[in-house]
Each structure stands twice: as C-alpha cells, then as structure tokens.
Amino acid sequence: MFEVYEPMEDSLLLEKHVKKYSKNSVLDMGTGSGIQAIAASENADFVVALDISDQAVQKAKSNIKKQGIKNIFVFKSDLFSFFSDSKLIKNIKKTKIKNFLLKKPKFQLIIFNPPYLPKDEGIEDKSIYGGIKGHETLEKFFSQVGLYLKEKGKILIVFSSLTNKDKVDSIINKYGFEFKKIDEEKISFETLFAYLIEKSEILKNLEKKNLKEIKVFAKGHRGLLYRAKLNKKDVVIKKKLPESKAKGRIENETKWIKTLNEKNIGPKLLFSGQGYFVYNFVKGKFIVDFIEKSKKQDIIKVIKDVFMQLYKMDRMNLDKEEMHHPLKHIIVDKKPIMIDFERCRKTKKPKNVTQFCQFITSTSMKQILNKKNIKIKKDDMIKLAIDYKKEMSKKNLDKILNLLK
Numbered sequence: 001m002f003e004v005y006e007p008m009e010d011s012l013l014l015e016k017h018v019k020k021y022s023k024n025s026v027l028d029m030g031t032g033s034g035i036q037a038i039a040a041s042e043n044a045d046f047v048v049a050l051d052i053s054d055q056a057v058q059k060a061k062s063n064i065k066k067q068g069i070k071n072i073f074v075f076k077s078d079l080f081s082f083f084s085d086s087k088l089i090k091n092i093k094k095t096k097i098k099n100f101l102l103k104k105p106k107f108q109l110i111i112f113n114p115p116y117l118p119k120d121e122g123i124e125d126k127s128i129y130g131g132i133k134g135h136e137t138l139e140k141f142f143s144q145v146g147l148y149l150k151e152k153g154k155i156l157i158v159f160s161s162l163t164n165k166d167k168v169d170s171i172i173n174k175y176g177f178e179f180k181k182i183d184e185e186k187i188s189f190e191t192l193f194a195y196l197i198e199k200s201e202i203l204k205n206l207e208k209k210n211l212k213e214i215k216v217f218a219k220g221h222r223g224l225l226y227r228a229k230l231n232k233k234d235v236v237i238k239k240k241l242p243e244s245k246a247k248g249r250i251e252n253e254t255k256w257i258k259t260l261n262e263k264n265i266g267p268k269l270l271f272s273g274q275g276y277f278v279y280n281f282v283k284g285k286f287i288v289d290f291i292e293k294s295k296k297q298d299i300i301k302v303i304k305d306v307f308m309q310l311y312k313m314d315r316m317n318l319d320k321e322e323m324h325h326p327l328k329h330i331i332v333d334k335k336p337i338m339i340d341f342e343r344c345r346k347t348k349k350p351k352n353v354t355q356f357c358q359f360i361t362s363t364s365m366k367q368i369l370n371k372k373n374i375k376i377k378k379d380d381m382i383k384l385a386i387d388y389k390k391e392m393s394k395k396n397l398d399k400i401l402n403l404l405k
C-alpha cells in the first residue's frame with residue numbers, strides 16, 4: 001500500500017538547501033508530493049522527478065501543474081530503473097528531455113529524501129519504510145547513483161537518527177563518496193541530518209578508467225580494497241587508507257607485482273595511478289580451506305607449485321614476508337595465486353621457502369595434512385630447510401619437495 005508522503009520536517013530541512021545547489025540538470029529521487037523538484041526547478045534548467053508510487057507520480061504532476069511549472073518531468077521508477085527502459089523513454093513527447101534521457105543521463109544535482117524507517121510488523125508503506133533495517137533503499141541508491149551523477153555533481157540527502165547514522169556514513173563511503181553534514185535538526189524522538197555528498201577523488205579517477213559498480217569490500221591495516229567491474233570482469237583496486245602513515249607502500253607493491261607478473265607470480269596487474277593499483281580479482285579458496293576440501297594429489301600439486309613460486313622469489317632476492325603464516329596470502333582456484341605484496345622487499349637473505357617449510361610443518365597444518373594422509377617429517381624438513389638456507393639451489397629445493405608424499 002502506498003500513501004503520498006505529505007511534506008514533513010525532513011522534507012522542509014532538505015528543501016532549505018535544494019535551491020542553493022540546483023543548477024543545470026537535477027534529479028529528484030522519490031519525489032512524493034514533488035516538494036524538492038519544485039524547489040529545484042527555479043534555478044535548474046530542468047528537473048527529472050521519479051517515484052516508485054503511481055499515486056505519488058499523479059500527486060507530484062498535479063502539484064507542479066497547479067504552480068504552472070514547465071521544467072519538471074515526472075516518471076514512475078523504482079530507483080533508477082526508468083533510465084534503462086528505452087521503450088518508455090522513446091515514448092516521451094518532449095524532444096529535449098527525451099534526447100537527454102536517451103544518452104545515458106548524468107545530473108548535476110541528485111536529491112533524495114529516502115524512505116528511511118525500519119519496517120514495522122505488518123505495515124507496508126513504501127513511502128516511509130526503507131527496508132527491514134531502514135537503510136536498504138539508501139544502500140541500493142548509492143550502489144547505482146554514481147552512474148547518473150556528473151563528475152563534479154552533488155547529492156543532497158536527508159535522513160533520521162532512527163536509520164543509524166554510522167551505517168549511513170559507512171554506506172556512503174563504501175561506494176566511494178564523501179559527505180559533509182550541512183544541517184541537523186532535533187525533532188521529538190529523532191535527529192534529522194542533511195548531507196551534501198560528492199564523488200571522492202579515487203571514485204572520479206576510477207570512473208574515468210571505465211570501472212563500474214565500484215565498492216569497498218575490505219579494509220586492511222594500511223590499505224583499502226575496492227571491487228569493481230572492468231568490461232564485465234571482476235577487478236580489485238587497492239588504495240592506501242587515508243589515515244595510514246606508511247609511505248610509498250602502494251607504489252612498492254605495484255612495482256613488485258609488475259616484476260613478479262613477468263614470472264607468472266601474483267594477481268595480474270592491470271594498471272595503476274596515483275596512490276592505487278588495479279588487478280584482476282582472484283577467485284578461489286584460501287589455502288587452508290582449499291586443503292581441507294581437496295584430494296591428496298591436488299593438495300601436493302598446489303603446495304609444490306607454491307614452493308616453486310617462492311623459490312623463484314628467493315632467487316630474485318625478494319622477500320614476500322609472512323609466508324610462515326600465509327593464511328590469507330594464497331588463493332587457490334585451479335592454481336595457487338599469491339596476493340598481498342605490501343611488505344615485499346629486496347634482501348640478500350630472502351626467507352620465502354624456509355618460512356613456507358615452517359608453515360606446512362606447524363602443529364595446526366600437520367593435523368590438517370594428516371587427515372589427508374600427507375605426512376611430512378618435521379625433523380627432516382628442518383634439516384633440508386637449513387641446507388636450502390645455506391645454498392638456495394634447485395637441487396636443495398627438490399629435496400624439500402620430495403618430502404611431500
């Protein structure tokens with residue numbers, strides 16, 4: 001059931017700021033009565049107003065007509081779905097707006113007063129309920145809005161403390177946007193916040209490189225990982241965390257991955273820019289998970305492959321570090337691929353192979369490997385690792401590999 005949202009405190013708080021930021025092309029998402037679109041129409045060339053509800057579309061149209069406004073165009077749409085419906089767009093009579101919409105529209109300002117209340121049992125009013133937790137519609141909006149916003153465009157939103165402010169902040173950042181709180185108002189049981197939002201520098205850069213569906217997917221101590229699509233393929237973007245003090249890490253990692261790629265080691269580097277690099281997403285299982293779920297012969301093949309890669313790195317005098325505990329450093333699909341070369345460095349005494357010997361003979365790994373009937377004698381391994389450390393030769397590596405039976 002839909003009811004048209006009568007302008008309330010949230011509407012008025014947002015409306016206060018709409019005029020100031022309206023110019024060129026404006027999109028009013030979830031227009032309801034049309035209050036924001038009407039405010040924007042004064043300074044904008046034109047406003048596209050969308051709403052999921054038929055009743056809201058009718059109400060907005062009639063309010064706009066009553067005021068004699070000619071530059072607002074109202075359509076029914078579930079968030080941005082209308083823009084992908086070329087049939088509907090081709091039916092529009094006004095040529096100027098039709099041409100704008102047919103050519104992947106991008107707006108200077110996008111306004112959204114989202115439905116933001118967590119859903120109550122048995123009540124189904126989409127004009128106010130933003131999903132089970134209240135922020136789902138907003139998250140869906142942010143996952144798509146970048147496509148429809150000009151590079152230097154702005155977004156204005158209003159939301160309530162009832163939606164969970166921290167969650168809203170994290171959603172905005174997750175999709176590569178930056179926000180500024182421009183207003184706040186306490187009303188009876190809640191506080192309303194108005195935000196001005198823009199694309200972050202990294203988002204602008206990545207969009208220029210044709211990356212799509214960009215979103216943060218992991219945060220490390222120093223780096224931030226985004227996932228995105230590049231020509232429909234999954235890629236990962238690694239960027240320095242703004243708060244990290246470590247210098248030159250990203251540049252260091254880019255340099256070594258490029259070098260290692262020539263030896264078929266590491267994820268495939270696609271390109272890099274100021275403070276970030278982009279590589280093919282590595283699918284598969286982390287090494288321990290792979291071992292637990294695979295057959296003896298496949299496990300041995302993968303462990304030997306890892307040793308060979310580490311041997312190549314030893315010979316290059318490159319230390320990956322952390323190979324005695326590489327739980328999140330090796331991903332296995334058909335082949336093992338090492339990731340995370342953040343700490344990689346040049347040294348006369350690289351420890352890749354010897355650290356990996358330590359790892360596979362550790363107590364926890366011994367148990368896991370035993371279950372697969374792979375028994376490695378720790379004392380023999382230590383002896384061979386010492387020999388290898390003295391002389392990093394293929395012959396000594398082969399002796400280590402021969403223990404894997």
Ligand SMILES: C[S@@+](CC[C@H](N)C(=O)[O-])C[C@H]1O[C@@H](n2cnc3c(N)ncnc32)[C@H](O)[C@@H]1O
Pocket residue numbers: 004005006007008010011014029030031032033034035036050051052053056077078079080113114115116126127128137
């Ligand atoms: C809180 S009201 C805001 C109405 C108006 N913009 C205002 O400021 O008063 C939220 C509006 O979003 C609309 N809405 C909810 N889900 C939507 C969706 N998925 N796509 C488009 N509009 C949606 C509702 O129908 C409703 O009109």
